[in-house]
Amino acid sequence: MSTSPPAAKAKESVSCPMDFILRMLMGPWTTYILYNLRTHGPQRFGELKRRVSGISAKMLTERLRTLEGAALVKRDYEATIPPKVTYSLTKRGGELDEVMDRLAEIAIRWEAEDAAKRSGRLIEKSPEKAPALQAAE
Amino acid sequence: MSTSPPAAKAKESVSCPMDFILRMLMGPWTTYILYNLRTHGPQRFGELKRRVSGISAKMLTERLRTLEGAALVKRDYEATIPPKVTYSLTKRGGELDEVMDRLAEIAIRWEAEDAAKRSGRLIEKSPEKAPALQAAE
DNA sequence: CCGTATCCCCGGGGATACTG
DNA sequence: CAGTATCCCCGGGGATACGG
Numbered sequence: 529m530s531t532s533p534p535a536a537k538a539k540e541s542v543s544c545p546m547d548f549i550l551r552m553l554m555g556p557w558t559t560y561i562l563y564n565l566r567t568h569g570p571q572r573f574g575e576l577k578r579r580v581s582g583i584s585a586k587m588l589t590e591r592l593r594t595l596e597g598a599a600l601v602k603r604d605y606e607a608t609i610p611p612k613v614t615y616s617l618t619k620r621g622g623e624l625d626e627v628m629d630r631l632a633e634i635a636i637r638w639e640a641e642d643a644a645k646r647s648g649r650l651i652e653k654s655p656e657k658a659p660a661l662q663a664a665e
Numbered sequence: 666m667s668t669s670p671p672a673a674k675a676k677e678s679v680s681c682p683m684d685f686i687l688r689m690l691m692g693p694w695t696t697y698i699l700y701n702l703r704t705h706g707p708q709r710f711g712e713l714k715r716r717v718s719g720i721s722a723k724m725l726t727e728r729l730r731t732l733e734g735a736a737l738v739k740r741d742y743e744a745t746i747p748p749k750v751t752y753s754l755t756k757r758g759g760e761l762d763e764v765m766d767r768l769a770e771i772a773i774r775w776e777a778e779d780a781a782k783r784s785g786r787l788i789e790k791s792p793e794k795a796p797a798l799q800a801a802e
Numbered sequence: 803c804c805g806t807a808t809c810c811c812c813g814g815g816g817a818t819a820c821t822g
Numbered sequence: 823c824a825g826t827a828t829c830c831c832c833g834g835g836g837a838t839a840c841g842g
Contacts, residue, residue: 546769547696548776554691556835559684573804584836589805610803611842620775627767632683634760639685693815710824721816726825747823748822 552598553624557583557591562621562628565601570616600624689735690761694720694728699758699765702738707753737761 553559560580565571568579577588592615595601600621606612690696697717702708705716714725729752732738737758743749 546765546772549768549772550690550696553687559687585805586837587835590835605804608803609842611805613804623771627764627771628683630764630767631686634764635683635686638757714824722825723817724815727815742824746822748825750824 549624552594552600555591555594557587558595561588561591561595562600562617562624565615565617565621566625570604570614573613573615576615595621686761689731689737692728692731694724695732698725698728698732699737699754699761702752702754702758703762707741707751710750710752713752732758 553562557580560583561576564576564579568575571579573588573592577583577585580588592601592603596603599618602616602618604614604616606614690699694717697720698713701713701716705712708716710725710729714720714722717725729738729740733740736755739753739755741751741753743751
């Protein structure tokens with residue numbers, strides 16, 4: 529396990545295998561990019577850049593290269609004039625879908641639970657300021 | 666979906682719910698910390714700091730506070746002399762186990778596939794330098 | 803159109819010293 | 823022991839301009 533020790537070098541003494549994936553997903557903008565490729569299908573650089581609003585070309589390029597290196601994204605270069613570059617998820621990239629969905633499901637449930645807990649408190653006590661939510665355990 | 670737009674503010678126009686969780690897990694050292702709490706059980710600040718080797722007190726404190734705020738970690742303060750503070754996973758924190766395991770499983774499979782693919786190439790072609798691995802699709 | 807090259811700035815995070 | 827306070831530094835990432 530890791531994510532940001534001194535140097536993100538290889539060899540982690542008591543490492544955890546999923547670390548690599550988390551490192552990948554954790555990179556800035558990464559989830560945005562994968563999400564857009566998932567929901568809007570293969571698309572060109574500019575299109576992607578427009579959708580992932582706010583990202584710089586530099587950043588987008590860097591992320592796509594990294595994802596490509598990890599074999600999660602495929603890059604198709606067509607040497608027309610002007611050139612046309614299309615990015616798409618690889619088969620491997622698609623394998624993350626299930627976990628992503630699982631994560632999304634949990635997130636939604638938590639959100640609902642928190643909302644319920646909050647409104648419950650409001651009904652019984654109506655505090656001035658919403659207190660930080662606390663886990664039951 | 667997101668992870669690092671301009672400001673990690675709330676309100677994301679076309680947001681994705683799992684974003685919150687990813688943001689959390691993606692924080693530096695986070696997975697290390699959760700992993701240690703999972704495998705070594707509840708433990709004190711110093712103990713945790715020793716295990717997550719290389720982390721600074723400042724960072725560890727900040728991460729633990731964030732995790733506590735997200736209700737993934739519980740903080741027990743005992744006002745003895747000297748004070749004794751114990752951290753543990755909450756029930757909610759434990760709900761991530763399944764996804765984590767799933768992720769670990771995928772990571773291990775990929776690693777194996779890559780190793781196989783690499784050695785396969787080495788046998789048939791023996792290239793000087795190992796080429797960047799490429800997805801089938 | 804799809805990038806790379808350059809510059810520059812801001813804040814995340816480490817080290818150290820100190821308190822309850 | 824478990825933090826907080828302070829200082830300081832480095833590099834990640836944006837903006838801009840240019841090349842194929």
